[in-house]
Structures are given as structure tokens and as C-alpha cells.
Amino acid sequence: MTAPPGVSGPTAVAMRKEETPETPRRKRGRSGVGGVKIPFWFVLPAVIGYAAVVLVPNLSGAVLAFTNWDGYTPEIDFVGLANFTRVLSDDNSLRAIGNTFILTIIVSLGQNVLGLLLALGLNTKVKTRMALRLVFFLPVVLTPIVVGYLWKYLLTPEGTLNQVLAAIGLENLQQDWLGNPDIALYSVCASIIWSGAGFSMVIFLAGLQGVPPELLEASAIDGAGPVRSTISIVLPLINGAIVVNLLLSVLGNLKQFDAVFSMTNGGPAGSTETMATIVYKTAFLYLEYPSALAQGVVLMIVVGVIGFIQYRVTQRKALA
Amino acid sequence: MSLKTPQRIAVGAVAALLGISLSACSGQTPAAPASEKATTGSFSIGTNHSPAVKTIVELFNKKYPDIKVDVRDMAQSYREVLGSQLAGGNAPDVVEIPGGGGNPISAKVAGQRNFYADLGKTEWAGSIPDIAKQQLETDKGKLVAVPMVVSSIGGIYNQNALDEVGLSAPKTWSEVLDFCGDAKAKGRVAYGLGLSDTWTTQLIPYALTSTLVYGPNQNFLEDQTSGKASFADSAWKDSMDKYLEMDKAGCFNASPVGTPYATVQDAIRSGNTLGTVSVASETANIAKGGPANLKLTYTAFPANDKAEDQYLPLSTSGFALNAKSSSNGAAATFIDFLAEPATQVAFGAAFGDAPAMPGEEKLTSEIALLAKEYLDKDHGTTWPDRLWPNATIQPKLFDGVQGMFIGSASVPDVLDKMDAAFKNAG
Numbered sequence: 001m002t003a004p005p006g007v008s009g010p011t012a013v014a015m016r017k018e019e020t021p022e023t024p025r026r027k028r029g030r031s032g033v034g035g036v037k038i039p040f041w042f043v044l045p046a047v048i049g050y051a052a053v054v055l056v057p058n059l060s061g062a063v064l065a066f067t068n069w070d071g072y073t074p075e076i077d078f079v080g081l082a083n084f085t086r087v088l089s090d091d092n093s094l095r096a097i098g099n100t101f102i103l104t105i106i107v108s109l110g111q112n113v114l115g116l117l118l119a120l121g122l123n124t125k126v127k128t129r130m131a132l133r134l135v136f137f138l139p140v141v142l143t144p145i146v147v148g149y150l151w152k153y154l155l156t157p158e159g160t161l162n163q164v165l166a167a168i169g170l171e172n173l174q175q176d177w178l179g180n181p182d183i184a185l186y187s188v189c190a191s192i193i194w195s196g197a198g199f200s201m202v203i204f205l206a207g208l209q210g211v212p213p214e215l216l217e218a219s220a221i222d223g224a225g226p227v228r229s230t231i232s233i234v235l236p237l238i239n240g241a242i243v244v245n246l247l248l249s250v251l252g253n254l255k256q257f258d259a260v261f262s263m264t265n266g267g268p269a270g271s272t273e274t275m276a277t278i279v280y281k282t283a284f285l286y287l288e289y290p291s292a293l294a295q296g297v298v299l300m301i302v303v304g305v306i307g308f309i310q311y312r313v314t315q316r317k318a319l320a
Numbered sequence: 321m322s323l324k325t326p327q328r329i330a331v332g333a334v335a336a337l338l339g340i341s342l343s344a345c346s347g348q349t350p351a352a353p354a355s356e357k358a359t360t361g362s363f364s365i366g367t368n369h370s371p372a373v374k375t376i377v378e379l380f381n382k383k384y385p386d387i388k389v390d391v392r393d394m395a396q397s398y399r400e401v402l403g404s405q406l407a408g409g410n411a412p413d414v415v416e417i418p419g420g421g422g423n424p425i426s427a428k429v430a431g432q433r434n435f436y437a438d439l440g441k442t443e444w445a446g447s448i449p450d451i452a453k454q455q456l457e458t459d460k461g462k463l464v465a466v467p468m469v470v471s472s473i474g475g476i477y478n479q480n481a482l483d484e485v486g487l488s489a490p491k492t493w494s495e496v497l498d499f500c501g502d503a504k505a506k507g508r509v510a511y512g513l514g515l516s517d518t519w520t521t522q523l524i525p526y527a528l529t530s531t532l533v534y535g536p537n538q539n540f541l542e543d544q545t546s547g548k549a550s551f552a553d554s555a556w557k558d559s560m561d562k563y564l565e566m567d568k569a570g571c572f573n574a575s576p577v578g579t580p581y582a583t584v585q586d587a588i589r590s591g592n593t594l595g596t597v598s599v600a601s602e603t604a605n606i607a608k609g610g611p612a613n614l615k616l617t618y619t620a621f622p623a624n625d626k627a628e629d630q631y632l633p634l635s636t637s638g639f640a641l642n643a644k645s646s647s648n649g650a651a652a653t654f655i656d657f658l659a660e661p662a663t664q665v666a667f668g669a670a671f672g673d674a675p676a677m678p679g680e681e682k683l684t685s686e687i688a689l690l691a692k693e694y695l696d697k698d699h700g701t702t703w704p705d706r707l708w709p710n711a712t713i714q715p716k717l718f719d720g721v722q723g724m725f726i727g728s729a730s731v732p733d734v735l736d737k738m739d740a741a742f743k744n745a746g
Contacts, residue, residue: 071424072407072433152516156583157575178516179578181726265518268577269723284400287424287711 058300064290065297071289083294092270093295096278097302103189103260103274104253110193112245115200120230122201123208133205137198144195148262151191152178155263178264181271188272192259196252200245207241208234243314250310254303275299357656358649362388365639365654366402366412369395371604372468372670373416379666380657387650399425406435411642413651417465419455419636420706422714427456427464427640436464436640444659444677451700452636452676454707465638466658467676468667470691472600472620473527473633473703479615481508481591489595489617492625493562500571503594511566512584512593513576520581521721522714523597524566524621526633526703528559531623534701535631541707544742551742552735560731562623564724577725589614597621600687604672618686620694632694635703636676713741 065083067076087093118136122129139147154160155177162174177187211234219229235242257276260266266273266281273281279299283292367373377389392412394401403424405411417436421428430436439445440463448456452467477489485506490499503510515521532555534540543549551557566572573579573593585602587593589610596602603616620632639658645651657663661679668675674691675681683689694700705714716737723729 072403072430072435152580153582155578156516156580157573157578158583176575176578179575179726181728264516267516267518267719267722268726269719269728281715284403284424285711285715287422287429 061293062297062300065293068290069293071283071287079290083290084298086291087294087298092273093275093278093298095270096266096273096275097298099185099272100254100256100274100276100302103185103192103256104250106186106189107192107196107253107256108246108249110189111196111249112200112242114193114197115245116204118197118201119204119208120234123205133201136201139195140198140202142195144258145262147191147195148259151187151194151259152263155187179268181268184264184268185272188259188263191263192253192256195259196249200249203241203245204238207238211237246314247307247310251303251307254306255299275302357653358387359384359653360386361648361650362390363414363645363647363651363654364390364392364412366392366394366398366405366415368398368416369393370416370671372667375670376658376663376667379663380654383657384653387653389654399423403430406430406433406642409644411435411644413642413645413647414639414654415642417638417640418706419452419465419467419638420702422705422708422711427638428458431458431462431464431640432460435643437643437645439463439466439641439655442466442656442659444656447659447677447679449676449695451634451695451702452638454702455636456638465640466655467636467638468658468664469601469638469671469673470634470636470676470695470700471673472687472691472694472700473523473530473597474600474690475511475595475619475621476588476598476600476603476606477595477617477619478588478591478593479617480613481594482617484591485594487594489619490622491619491627492622494625496566496571496622497569499594500566500569504570508591509573509587509593510571510595512579512587512596513572514579514581514584515576515722515725516579517581518718518722520584520598521718522705523599524563525556525559525717525721526705527597527621528562528623529556529704530631530633530701531629532556532559534633534704535629535699538701541704545709550735551738552732556735556738557731559623560724560734563721564731567725577722585609588616600674600691601672603687618690620690631699631701632691633703634691634694634700635706638676709742710744712744713738716741 064076066078066080068079069076122133122136126132142150156162157176157179159177161177165171165173175183178184215233215237216229219233224232255276256274257280260272260274260277261280264272266277275295276299279292279295282288282295286292365373365377373391373393377391380389381387390412402411402415406415406425415425415436417430418426419428420426423429427436440461444466445463448463448467449470452470453463456465456467457463475489482488485503485508487499487502487506490496500510513520536555537543537549540549540554544551567576573584573587584593584596585606586609588596588606600618603618607614607616620630622630624630639655641651641655658667659677661675661677661681664675664677664679665681665683668678668688669685672687674685674688675683678688678692683692691700705717708714717734720729720734720737724731724734
């Protein structure tokens with residue numbers, strides 16, 4: 001058996017000496033699994049569905065971003081990069097881009113750190129672990145917009161959070177959580193972390209359950225404490241789960257809409273606007289469809305580029 | 321790389337299917353609008369969860385039992401869904417729409433795109449009050465909807481709470497400021513303000529500018545369009561200053577920007593907050609969730625000290641006939657039914673607002689009587705955003721008011737941004 005990356009010490013050295021016979025690779029390709037030839041047209045339903053629902057609307061949108069289309073009538077004129085120029089010189093759009101990055105960084109870190117801590121805590125032999133897993137996963141099954149409205153009422157000036165703070169004598173910590181532009185974005189982040197941590201936890205748990213217990217026992221015999229064995233053995237072994245979680249949370253939060261829309265609607269005074277909310281508002285409130293399409297294209301490029309870079313970096317790291 | 325036969329067939333099939341789906345999404349030739357009335361058949365109504373639609377459909381079916389009505393309640397994202405349906409040619413036959421512009425389904429925006437049938441030749445078209453006609457006609461003078469209500473903005477007060485603390489609804493601006501001080505002294509909030517829901521940011525400015533801007537100068541909008549007037553150099557500034565003056569006088573609850581409107585409604589129901597400035601139909605919504613004995617009073621919100629110089633901001637909403645309707649006259653019958661005074665009064669009562677064309681029908685509600693009083697003395701003005709030339713001005717006001725209350729924007733900042741948005745019109 002090959003020692004997993006990151007495992008060190010005499011036990012690991014001993015383990016590396018063991019050999020596991022290689023599983024023969026199945027032949028893949030046009031001849032299909034087990035030599036059965038899969039007809040090409042089997043993919044047609046999926047291709048048609050994907051093209052009609054995703055490809056065509058997106059490509060149409062990208063083309064229309066270079067026009068003055070009014071959103072309802074077929075008359076259009078090409079205007080070159082005018083819509084993109086307007087978007088990239090608009091203060092609200094730029095602020096939304098900045099907010100999106102701040103939110104993505106905070107939420108991705110917070111959600112994954114909290115999810116990992118929960119997973120580590122619940123990957124033990126605590127009697128109530130199954131019930132606790134359910135409890136921490138429950139926010140994930142709530143519709144994001146419902147979570148947003150619940151948090152909105154928790155965080156009103158006279159809401160539950162401020163009442164609890166007052167009840168325990170911490171009046172000086174009471175805030176206008178969603179009305180103060182300096183903290184509103186972080187309040188939104190907190191709600192997203194709360195609702196998403198359970199999802200990260202499940203993926204981490206799946207990874208943790210693949211960690212061989214004998215490795216941890218061996219590291220304990222070698223004198224490693226819980227922190228050392230987590231850092232040196234567990235984390236490297238669940239690298240796949242970390243990569244998946246980071247990829248999903250970063251890409252998901254770059255497109256964050258529901259929580260912001262339901263909690264602050266981008267306010268106060270635009271201080272929590274994200275790229276997704278500004279696209280919605282530009283299209284359906286300001287009725288400036290070409291600008292909204294240009295904003296959508298910018299969002300798509302940002303998400304695509306970050307996703308690609310992240311994938312390449314994490315893939316390389318996973319292979320290292 | 322050449323494709324083999326099955327691949328060619330597959331690619332061809334995808335291309336053909338995409339072609340079909342795309343052509344289905346492209347513009348369709350509008351069918352002739354239904355204009356002949358019928359007493360049998362069926363049609364559909366698109367509504368934004370209006371509580372009054374059920375009432376009038378029941379009345380309609382009593383009169384026309386052989387017409388089947390399909391009510392499509394699109395409570396969520398009504399304007400986005402209906403806007404797409406209108407463009408796609410599959411909208412309901414009759415649709416509930418707001419007057420004016422600034423909205424993809426509104427009379428001026430969608431009407432201009434010929435999504436709604438011309439109702440200008442109907443028998444009742446001549447009975448529409450001017451203020452409603454102004455909002456339901458396109459710029460080319462095509463009437464596109466039957467008005468159902470004239471909605472005003474005014475002060476809504478919990479009368480039980482007023483009686484309890486010995487106060488009464490103010491009738492002049494000075495009384496407003498005194499009222500705020502007196503309420504505060506009694507441990508109550510005078511006016512609830514829930515600016516977290518951005519639509520509420522505009523209510524007090526609209527109430528104040530009706531008397532200070534649009535009443536005294538009925539041509540203010542034309543003056544703005546011709547460059548003779550601006551938000552920044554008009555009594556809009558006085559109105560916004562008064563908004564902040566109310567804040568300084570302690571009229572509002574703490575942290576209004578973080579407070580949702582629903583919290584304000586609850587506070588009025590409980591009597592901790594004495595009132596708010598809102599649209600008239602909110603009286604019914606507040607009453608709905610309150611105690612059985614809750615009595616609410618609705619009055620014009622004063623902006624100066626001369627009661628006889630007060631104006632009331634009014635808007636209208638109504639029902640349009642989809643220009644592509646294929647209901648064979650049943651929908652046209654319904655539109656005419658909507659214009660009957662008895663239907664108007666029933667709709668207004670169920671909606672909690674003033675009927676637009678009550679005719680000789682007796683009005684009993686405080687809201688309807690107030691609207692009638694101001695319409696009769698020609699002291700009604702249209703909500704400003706209903707006639708603004710584009711939809712970007714109102715969001716500047718929303719953000720600006722929030723900014724004023726959190727200290728990140730001044731009145732001149734806000735008005736300058738609104739002027740810049742106004743000048744960007746089409």
C-alpha cells in the first residue's frame with residue numbers, strides 16, 4: 001500500500017514498503033465499457049436539453065450585450081463595446097464587483113473552516129453525532145431566500161440578536177446589523193456561512209471517513225497530538241474534499257444573489273450590491289437590458305476565469 | 321475531420337430542433353385585438369395577488385355565468401413574468417397593470433410597444449378622470465387600460481393609540497412637528513419608517529412634493545424636460561430637507577434604514593407607533609393583521625401650514641386587454657364590466673382604495689372620500705415616478721434617501737444624481 005501524501009514518521013516509512021497490486025484499467029473510448037459500442041445518438045437528448053436551456057440563451061445574451069436591444073422587440077443595432085464601457089465606468093457596477101470579491105473570500109473561508117471544524121467534531125464517536133449532523137445540515141435544505149428573510153428579521157434593530165445581547169448585558173454590542181453600511185455586507189456573509197457550512201461539512205465528512213483509522217493510531221503511537229495529526233495526516237488525505245468545497249463555494253458565491261436580495265436588496269445605499277443583484281436590477285428595475293447583459297457577460301468571464309485558475313491550481317496541488 | 325453518417329444525422333437533428341425552438345421564441349405577428357363583446361366563452365386574467373380580483377370575478381360570473389374565467393395569480397415576480405409573457409405572446413387575455421412608466425408592464429412602457437389593445441373607443445373611455453387618463457395613455461394618446469383605483473399617499477394612524485395618548489392626526493406641517501414631539505413625550509413613535517424595504521423611501525418625498533412642487537407648478541415635468549427646472553433647484557430640495565427635519569424632530573423609529581416595513585406595520589398594530597406615511601391601500605393590510613377593534617384613520621399628509629393649499633399625490637392602476645388575446649370577445653366583455661360603477665366600487669372596497677370611476681355610486685370609505693374631495697377640487701397630482709422619462713431616476717431616490725439617513729449622502733448629492741438620471745432619458 002502506498003502511503004498517502006503528507007504522512008511521515010517511521011510508521012509511514014514502513015507502510016510505503018508495502019505493495020498493493022495495481023488494479024487493471026478498464027478500456028474506455030468509443031468501444032465503451034466492456035467492449036459494448038455506445039451509439040453516438042445516446043447523448044442527443046442531453047445535448048439538445050443543454051443547448052436549448054444553457055448554450056443558446058447564454059450565447060444569445062452574449063451577442064445581445066453588443067447591441068441596443070430593448071428586451072422586448074426584435075429591433076436591434078450593434079453598438080460595439082459601448083455597453084461594456086458604461087458598465088466598467090459605472091460606480092455602482094464597480095462597487096458591486098468589489099463587494100462580490102469581498103463576500104466570496106469571506107464566505108468561502110468562513111463556510112469551509114466552519115464546515116471542516118464541524119466535520120472533525122462530528123467524525124468522532126460522540127453518541128449524538130448522527131442527530132448533530134442532521135441539525136447542522138438542516139439549514140442547507142432551506143431555500144436560500146427563506147434563510148435570507150429569517151436572518152433579516154433576526155438582525156433588525158429590535159430583532160432577536162439585539163434582544164439576546166441586551167438580555168445578557170451586552171447592550172454595547174448591539175448594532176443596526178443590516179442598516180449600517182459598514183457592517184451590512186458582513187451580516188449577509190454570516191447568514192450565507194450559516195446556511196452553507198452544513199453542506200461543506202457533509203463533503204468533509206465523506207472525505208474524513210476515507211481516512212484509515214490505523215494511520216491516526218500509528219501517528220498517535222509516534223507521538224503526534226490531535227492538532228499535528230490533523231494538519232499532517234488528515235488534511236492531506238482529504239485534499240480532494242477541500243478542493244471540491246473550495247471550488248463550489250467560490251463559484252457559488254461569485255454568483256451570490258438570494259441572500260443579498262432577501263436581506264438587504266443591495267442596500268443600504270448600494271453598500272451590499274453584488275454583481276448578480278446589479279444585473280437583476282439593471283434589467284428589471286432600470287429596464288436597461290443591454291447594460292444588464294454586458295454585466296452578465298462580465299460576471300460570466302470573472303467566474304469562468306477564476307474557476308479555471310482555481311481548477312488548474314488545485315489540480316496541480318492535488319497531483320503534487 | 322469528417323463526420324460519419326450517425327453523427328451527421330445527430331448534428332442535423334440538433335440544428336433543426338434548435339432552429340425550431342429559436343423560431344418559436346422570435347417575434348410573432350400580433351393577432352387582432354378582441355373587440356366584440358361576447359356572453360359565452362372563456363378568458364384568462366393575470367394578477368399580482370390582488371385581493372380584489374376574486375371579488376370582481378365572482379360578481380362577473382353572476383352576471384355572465386357562461387363565461388369561464390381563469391385567474392392566473394403570479395404573486396412572485398409579476399412584472400418580470402408578465403413582461404416575458406407579453407414579449408413571447410403568451411400572456412393572459414386581461415392583465416393587471418400599473419399606470420405610467422418605469423416598469424416593463426406599465427401602461428406607457430408596454431403600451432408603447434403595442435402589447436395592449438386600444439380601449440379609446442369604448443363607451444366608458446370619456447368618463448376616466450384626467451389624472452388616471454394621463455397615466456393610462458401612451459405618449460401617442462392610446463388608452464390601454466380601464467382604471468380601477470386612484471391610489472393616494474397619506475398618513476395612516478392608529479386611532480385607538482391616538483385616543484389613548486390624547487393626540488390627533490396633524491393637518492399642517494407645524495402640527496406634524498408638534499405631533500412628533502408630543503408622541504415622543506408619551507413614549508411612542510410618531511411615524512414608523514421601514515427604509516430597509518426601498519419602496520418605502522419614496523413615500524414621504526412624494527407626499528411632500530405633491531404640495532410643494534407638483535401642485536403649485538403643474539408643468540414641472542415639462543419644465544424639467546425642456547431644461548427650465550431641475551430637482552436640485554426646485555422645492556424638491558425643501559421637501560427632502562423637511563424629510564430630514566422630521567428625523568431631527570424625532571418623528572421616526574430608531575435605525576429606520578435597518579428596519580423592515582413589516583416591523584412598522586406590527587408597531588402600528590400594537591400602538592407603539594402611532595402612524596406612518598404610506599399608500600392608502602396599506603390601511604387594509606395593516607388592519608388585516610391587527611386586533612379586531614383596531615381603528616385606522618387615513619388623512620392627507622401636510623407639507624405646509626395652509627390646509628387649503630395641500631395636494632394629494634395620486635396614481636392609478638387598472639386592467640389592460642392583451643393585444644394578442646384570442647378570447648373571442650369574452651375578455652372585452654369583462655373589460656367593459658370592470659368599468660361599471662358598481663364593479664369599480666366593489667373592487668375599490670376589496671382593494672382598500674378609492675374607485676377610479678364610481679359614477680353616482682355612494683362612497684363610504686374614508687380613503688375614497690378623501691380622494692374624491694381632492695379630485696373634485698383639482699388638488700390631486702400624479703406620483704412623480706409615474707411620469708418620469710426613464711426607470712433609473714427612482715432607484716437614485718431610493719439609494720439617496722437611504723444614504724441621507726445613514727449620513728453617506730446629502731440632499732444636494734441625491735438631487736444631483738436624480739437630475740443626471742433624468743437627463744439620460746432616452
